[in-house]
Amino acid sequence: MRERITFIQKLGDSIDPAEVKIDRNVIKAPQVQAVREDRLTIALDELPSELQSLLSGLHELHIRWVSPVAYETVSPLLARLPPGFHLFFTPGNEIKATSTILCQTLTKIFGPQISCTTPSESFTTLPTDRFSHSTAYQFFHPLSTLSPFIHYTQSHLCSLSNKPCTTRLSSLLTSSTLDISYDTISHSLRLTSTWPYQRQQISASSHPNHRTEVGILSSDKPKTLESHELGISGLLTVLDQDTKPSVTMFTFPSRHRDAESFFSATFLNPTGLHPTLQLSLPSPSKPPGNTCNLHAYLTLPNTIFPDKYQLSDPLFLQSKNISSLRYISTPIDLEAPAYLTKKWGSTLLLQLSSSSSPSTAEIPLHLRYLPPSYTGYSTVQTPYPAIFWACTAEEGTKFPTNPFEKVNLGYDGLFGPRTVFWHVEPRPVSGKELVNKVRVPVLDLAKADYVNLGTALVVLSGFLWVVFKLVSVVFGKKKVEKEKKTQ
Amino acid sequence: MTKPNPPSAPSLLTSFFDRPLPLYLSAALLRLIFLIYGLWQDANSPVKYTDIDYLVFTDAARFVSQGQSPYARETYRYTPVLAWLLLPTSWCQTNQHHHHYLNLILFSSGKILFALADLIAGYLLELILTTTNSKSHHPLPPSTARKFASIWLLNPMVATISTRGSSEGLLGVLTTFLLWSVLSNRLTLSAILLGFSVHFKIYPFIYAPAIIWWMGPTTQLSKLITLPRLKFAFISLSTFLLLNYAMFYFYGIDFIQHTYLHHVTRVDHRHNFSPYNTQLYLSSAFPELSEYKIESLAFLPQLLLSCLLIPLATAKKDLAGSMLAQTFAFVTFNKVCTSQYFLWYMVLLPLYLPNSSFLKNKTLGLTALGLWVLGQAMWLQQGYELEFLGKSTFLPGLWVASLVFFGVNCWILGEIIGDIGTRKMKHL
Numbered sequence: 001m002r003e004r005i006t007f008i009q010k011l012g013d014s015i016d017p018a019e020v021k022i023d024r025n026v027i028k029a030p031q032v033q034a035v036r037e038d039r040l041t042i043a044l045d046e047l048p049s050e051l052q053s054l055l056s057g058l059h060e061l062h063i064r065w066v067s068p069v070a071y072e073t074v075s076p077l078l079a080r081l082p083p084g085f086h087l088f089f090t091p092g093n094e095i096k097a098t099s100t101i102l103c104q105t106l107t108k109i110f111g112p113q114i115s116c117t118t119p120s121e122s123f124t125t126l127p128t129d130r131f132s133h134s135t136a137y138q139f140f141h142p143l144s145t146l147s148p149f150i151h152y153t154q155s156h157l158c159s160l161s162n163k164p165c166t167t168r169l170s171s172l173l174t175s176s177t178l179d180i181s182y183d184t185i186s187h188s189l190r191l192t193s194t195w196p197y198q199r200q201q202i203s204a205s206s207h208p209n210h211r212t213e214v215g216i217l218s219s220d221k222p223k224t225l226e227s228h229e230l231g232i233s234g235l236l237t238v239l240d241q242d243t244k245p246s247v248t249m250f251t252f253p254s255r256h257r258d259a260e261s262f263f264s265a266t267f268l269n270p271t272g273l274h275p276t277l278q279l280s281l282p283s284p285s286k287p288p289g290n291t292c293n294l295h296a297y298l299t300l301p302n303t304i305f306p307d308k309y310q311l312s313d314p315l316f317l318q319s320k321n322i323s324s325l326r327y328i329s330t331p332i333d334l335e336a337p338a339y340l341t342k343k344w345g346s347t348l349l350l351q352l353s354s355s356s357s358p359s360t361a362e363i364p365l366h367l368r369y370l371p372p373s374y375t376g377y378s379t380v381q382t383p384y385p386a387i388f389w390a391c392t393a394e395e396g397t398k399f400p401t402n403p404f405e406k407v408n409l410g411y412d413g414l415f416g417p418r419t420v421f422w423h424v425e426p427r428p429v430s431g432k433e434l435v436n437k438v439r440v441p442v443l444d445l446a447k448a449d450y451v452n453l454g455t456a457l458v459v460l461s462g463f464l465w466v467v468f469k470l471v472s473v474v475f476g477k478k479k480v481e482k483e484k485k486t487q
Numbered sequence: 488m489t490k491p492n493p494p495s496a497p498s499l500l501t502s503f504f505d506r507p508l509p510l511y512l513s514a515a516l517l518r519l520i521f522l523i524y525g526l527w528q529d530a531n532s533p534v535k536y537t538d539i540d541y542l543v544f545t546d547a548a549r550f551v552s553q554g555q556s557p558y559a560r561e562t563y564r565y566t567p568v569l570a571w572l573l574l575p576t577s578w579c580q581t582n583q584h585h586h587h588y589l590n591l592i593l594f595s596s597g598k599i600l601f602a603l604a605d606l607i608a609g610y611l612l613e614l615i616l617t618t619t620n621s622k623s624h625h626p627l628p629p630s631t632a633r634k635f636a637s638i639w640l641l642n643p644m645v646a647t648i649s650t651r652g653s654s655e656g657l658l659g660v661l662t663t664f665l666l667w668s669v670l671s672n673r674l675t676l677s678a679i680l681l682g683f684s685v686h687f688k689i690y691p692f693i694y695a696p697a698i699i700w701w702m703g704p705t706t707q708l709s710k711l712i713t714l715p716r717l718k719f720a721f722i723s724l725s726t727f728l729l730l731n732y733a734m735f736y737f738y739g740i741d742f743i744q745h746t747y748l749h750h751v752t753r754v755d756h757r758h759n760f761s762p763y764n765t766q767l768y769l770s771s772a773f774p775e776l777s778e779y780k781i782e783s784l785a786f787l788p789q790l791l792l793s794c795l796l797i798p799l800a801t802a803k804k805d806l807a808g809s810m811l812a813q814t815f816a817f818v819t820f821n822k823v824c825t826s827q828y829f830l831w832y833m834v835l836l837p838l839y840l841p842n843s844s845f846l847k848n849k850t851l852g853l854t855a856l857g858l859w860v861l862g863q864a865m866w867l868q869q870g871y872e873l874e875f876l877g878k879s880t881f882l883p884g885l886w887v888a889s890l891v892f893f894g895v896n897c898w899i900l901g902e903i904i905g906d907i908g909t910r911k912m913k914h915l
Contacts, residue, residue, distance in 0.1 A: 270875065272873075309542060313533075339771075443769060444882045448765075452766060452769075458893060462762075462894060463897075468901075469901040470800045473909055
């Protein structure tokens with residue numbers, strides 16, 4: 001097991017090395033305004049047995065959870081995804097895709113909200129033909145809390161008496177992201193969590209046989225920094241090994257950058273059964289470079305869906321300020337109710353037109369029928385999309401993996417390897433959550449008592465009336481003819 | 488009664504119907520205007536005139552032209568014949584060899600076909616109304632026949648549906664062609680047409696019992712099985728099976744699944760005019776809780792009326808009237824009902840109306856029309872509140888509206904049956 005704890009401050013903020021106190025396996029320093037990132041690397045054989053057997057059958061698995069609470073971050077931890085539970089997965093072989101084990105384990109770890117049957121039935125497939133770094137399957141659920149995960153890990157990873165272990169895991173409740181990655185090449189599970197940019201207590205300790213590295217870093221812009229690179233500098237300490245922090249400074253190319261602007265998303269009223277999600281960018285500032293296009297990436301639960309046929313008419317798209325439909329997952333059933341839909345939902349990548357400032361775009365969506373309720377209404381939670389400028393870096397630019405790089409985000413596989421993503425920060429319209437709620441009209445069960453009986457009676461009466469008329473024309477011929485004569 | 492409105496002096500209206508040209512030219516012009524307006528709206532407005540179904544057909548035709556299955560297009564739930572008929576729409580090209588207007592004409596070729604089908608159906612209506620060797624009708628003079636055919640030909644609803652690119656218009660020509668061929672004693676042609684129609688849209692199978700019952704010389708059940716009846720049954724069934732075999736040969740199980748099985752397995756949960764709609768939504772959401780599975784019995788009143796009782800009671804007296812009543816019953820008692828289905832019976836209306844009590848008794852006629860429109864308006868208002876305002880109007884609004892509309896339809900159906908059932912049988 002290896003651990004890496006990193007505090008990252010903004011450009012210009014730094015900590016005096018003299019203030020950092022190291023005592024063998026304990027490090028302490030004054031509070032800083034920073035983002036905290038914890039990374040734990042666990043070898044396969046250190047995991048609980050049920051996870052070991054699950055993972056050994058997989059080729060690749062990436063879980064990315066993003067908190068619905070809006071958070072501020074700093075360079076280079078800039079990659080963003082819509083809030084919720086994202087899963088990217090490639091099975092060891094195709095037979096594994098029809099197994100129920102993965103879904104059962106996910107429900108056990110992340111709670112009953114994560115409901116799926118098998119990858120081949122519930123997951124959507126990603127296009128793997130274009131760029132080899134995409135996984136085979138994708139899954140998403142707008143999961144709002146990690147508490148089931150915390151309970152599971154506390155009971156499986158911490159011993160009963162280990163208070164620091166349970167406390168540490170509890171702190172995940174306030175985290176802004178959690179990434180869990182496994183692939184057969186590294187043969188280890190990597191857990192990375194981050195906490196938003198805020199006052200952070202610097203205090204960490206290592207455990208025997210665990211290598212723990214602590215970094216107290218800041219964004220930096222050295223003079224030699226190239227346009228496609230990010231810089232970082234600060235203090236690195238390996239606990240139980242270093243007696244004082246070592247000063248470090250490094251630069252690296254990064255595919256994720258800060259567009260230094262923000263957006264908000266809201267549904268236009270009335271939402272009806274065909275809600276329109278409006279995206280507003282008050283000041284869309286195009287990043288440097290010529291080949292940049294604004295994109296919105298949406299992960300929509302199966303209660304709400306886009307219609308690819310509607311989104312393929314140029315005139316219609318233009319009226320909504322959308323340039324083009326770049327990608328839509330398949331299949332998306334255009335008719336089935338949510339309760340008979342097996343796929344988790346759909347993924348949508350749109351290129352937005354960015355000519356005007358402020359810029360707004362409208363994304364037409366459709367609601368599925370939901371199960372009846374006792375109020376006549378249900379609520380659908382739609383996560384904010386991720387909005388970014390995708391720019392193509394100069395010919396020959398290479399993006400080797402950097403220590404803070406995130407790959408397998410769902411949208412990165414839909415762009416070329418030289419694409420740089422400049423992220424626009426999501427901001428809630430009101431409150432703190434990056435989730436839009438739609439009130440969906442459903443059948444009101446409180447009024448449904450007489451539906452079966454009423455329908456049956458009315459249909460039967462109608463039927464009997466028609467039969468009566470039929471009988472009277474067949475057997476009442478003479479009478480009618482008599483009537484006619486008297487007229 | 489030959490003329491419903493004998494004019495006191497030759498008016499513009501009567502001279503309009505005196506010759507065929509003005510009527511058919513206006514009907515064609517009406518559709519041409521709608522078609523061109525539709526092209527304009529499609530090109531200039533984000534709200535499209537063209538029906539979504541037309542894009543389904545044309546996409547399917549494109550797949551066929553590329554040697555693929557029409558079922559490669561999601562929600563294509565029709566016979567491959569339709570995609571074949573629309574193959575010219577796939578010849579649209581974006582290269583410079585093709586003129587812009589040629590592309591527009593090619594894209595619209597399906598709509599042009601549907602509009603032509605409307606006109607032919609209208610002409611067949613005129614033929615049926617004026618035909619002298621019919622067992623069921625007193626032939627009408629051509630000008631009066633055209634007056635009634637204009638209910639179909641000049642109906643803006645019919646013209647809109649076909650120029651928006653809905654294929655329901657094709658059913659109109661198939662039904663009238665079938666009826667004309669039966670009434671003019673073309674047994675083989677009739678049988679082939681019936682087989683094809685059922686292959687095309689399933690529901691025309693309800694006409695089979697009516698035609699077979701009508702064909703016989705007597706009403707005696709002991710002489711039910713006759714050679715012409717056997718021949719008719721054999722040819723129509725063979726046509727149907729042969730077409731299905733051919734489509735299955737070309738496109739395999741996809742054809743069976745999407746054209747036929749889909750209608751068996753689908754859950755018609757989305758709001759529509761059917762009286763069963765609310766109940767179906769409820770039982771599809773709680774399949775394990777539904778005590779009364781009335782939806783599984785729903786086919787009983789529907790098929791009893793449209794396939795057995797109505798043809799038995801009325802087909803011998805008035806085949807066209809019987810077919811109207813059967814279609815009306817089929818649509819009214821169906822598990823799913825949208826306004827496009829109304830076209831199925833509307834095409835037969837001009838054949839029934841001339842001797843109907845709705846025309847003899849103006850108050851009755853206007854009441855029926857008023858209630859039919861009002862029932863729909865009630866439902867549409869509730870549907871609008873649900874679909875666009877997001878109000879939960881499933882209960883009681885939509886449910887009650889659909890039951891009221893059902894009630895109105897049953898009453899109208901009863902009146903139609905009363906009319907045609909009391910007609911005197913015209914003996915040969």
